[in-house]
Amino acid sequence: MNDLRPIHGRGASGNPANRFEKIHLTPDEEWDPANDVAPGTVLYRDATHTIVNYNDSPDVGFEASVNPYRGCEHGCIYCFARPTHEYLGFSSGLDFESRIMVKENAPELLRKELAAAKWKPQVVVMSGVTDCYQPIERKLKITRRCLEVFHDFRNPVAIITKNFLVTRDIDILQKMAEYNGSAVNVSVTTLTPALATKLEPRAPLPEARLSAIKALSDAGVPVGVMAAPMIPGLNDHEMPKILQAAAGAGAKWAGYVPVRLPFAIKDLFETWLGHHFPERKEKVLNQIRAMRGGRLNDPRFGSRMKGEGVFAEQLESLFALSCRRSGLTSPRLGPSTASFRVPSSASECKQKTFPF
Numbered sequence: 405m406n407d408l409r410p411i412h413g414r415g416a417s418g419n420p421a422n423r424f425e426k427i428h429l430t431p432d433e434e435w436d437p438a439n440d441v442a443p444g445t446v447l448y449r450d451a452t453h454t455i456v457n458y459n460d461s462p463d464v465g466f467e468a469s470v471n472p473y474r475g476c477e478h479g480c481i482y483c484f485a486r487p488t489h490e491y492l493g494f495s496s497g498l499d500f501e502s503r504i505m506v507k508e509n510a511p512e513l514l515r516k517e518l519a520a521a522k523w524k525p526q527v528v529v530m531s532g533v534t535d536c537y538q539p540i541e542r543k544l545k546i547t548r549r550c551l552e553v554f555h556d557f558r559n560p561v562a563i564i565t566k567n568f569l570v571t572r573d574i575d576i577l578q579k580m581a582e583y584n585g586s587a588v589n590v591s592v593t594t595l596t597p598a599l600a601t602k603l604e605p606r607a608p609l610p611e612a613r614l615s616a617i618k619a620l621s622d623a624g625v626p627v628g629v630m631a632a633p634m635i636p637g638l639n640d641h642e643m644p645k646i647l648q649a650a651a652g653a654g655a656k657w658a659g660y661v662p663v664r665l666p667f668a669i670k671d672l673f674e675t676w677l678g679h680h681f682p683e684r685k686e687k688v689l690n691q692i693r694a695m696r697g698g699r700l701n702d703p704r705f706g707s708r709m710k711g712e713g714v715f716a717e718q719l720e721s722l723f724a725l726s727c728r729r730s731g732l733t734s735p736r737l738g739p740s741t742a743s744f745r746v747p748s749s750a751s752e753c754k755q756k757t758f759p760f
Contacts, residue, residue, distance in 0.1 A: 621654025
């Protein structure tokens with residue numbers, strides 16, 4: 405992929421081979437920004453029959469999650485979820501950010517699962533994989549409808565997003581916060597707009613994310629900041645300022661994760677560095693290797709979310725110091741299941757059809 409050119413508005417510059425497919429189609433000519441239109445976004449219906457996903461990873465702080473969308477138009481080049489698109493027969497590259505699977509029945513499926521006798525009230529994360537507030541959510545409102553279901557059952561929800569669009573649903577989140585049923589984590593990767601537009605081409609700029617934190621905090625919705633991912637030699641030096649700015653906006657807790665580059669993301673990220681930061685490419689890659697046992701990715705439980713070695717230890721120390729200086733010393737808040745109930749209307753389930 406090293407000969408491909410960057411595409412305005414997209415994170416990846418091509419489609420690496422799917423690791424599960426024996427045949428890979430390569431276009432005769434690469435995309436030419438001077439003559440062609442950038443690859444557009446296509447939506448597909450996802451005919452899933454269940455909506456709550458479970459994981460047993462000791463590195464993840466939750467077990468249950470809901471992902472209304474598969475693939476993410478934000479196009480973050482570092483996104484650890486990119487390889488999940490390969491299970492659908494797509495590529496981790498442009499396909500991931502331009503071929504979006506939509507679970508249009510998510511709210512109805514969620515209502516059925518929460519009403520089932522076997523449901524165990526627990527905190528559900530939106531989303532554990534791709535952003536539940538990516539651009540198409542503004543039109544389809546699937547995440548909002550899921551929040552309405554969670555509120556009906558008073559089942560707690562924790563949101564992870566980098567989109568200002570989350571503020572649209574403050575009315576629901578505020579009501580849920582009254583019985584400790586909601587919490588939001590806003591991802592802020594950098595405070596530098598020029599870097600943000602390269603790293604996360606279709607995501608809101610840093611200022612908008614800080615504004616989202618402030619709006620949520622002002623409304624009484626518990627909110628924290630995720631300084632993630634931290635990429636050594638690229639944005640790690642910004643961690644103190646990110647946490648300080650988030651605390652000033654009203655964040656009550658913070659978290660961070662060193663960059664992870666599983667499967668095809670390694671090559672995508674290396675190509676991206678060559679396009680945008682060629683002078684820093686080797687430094688960044690070498691520091692990542694130093695945190696990952698000499699490789700660009702370490703999938704082992706216990707280390708994949710923290711890294712190891714001198715750089716990982718320095719990052720951990722910097723985070724701890726930055727939290728103390730910013731006043732972000734409170735533990736991350738977790739919503740409570742104490743108010744869970746099954747509403748009398750739980751059996752009502754109407755499907756909504758979307759025009760795509």
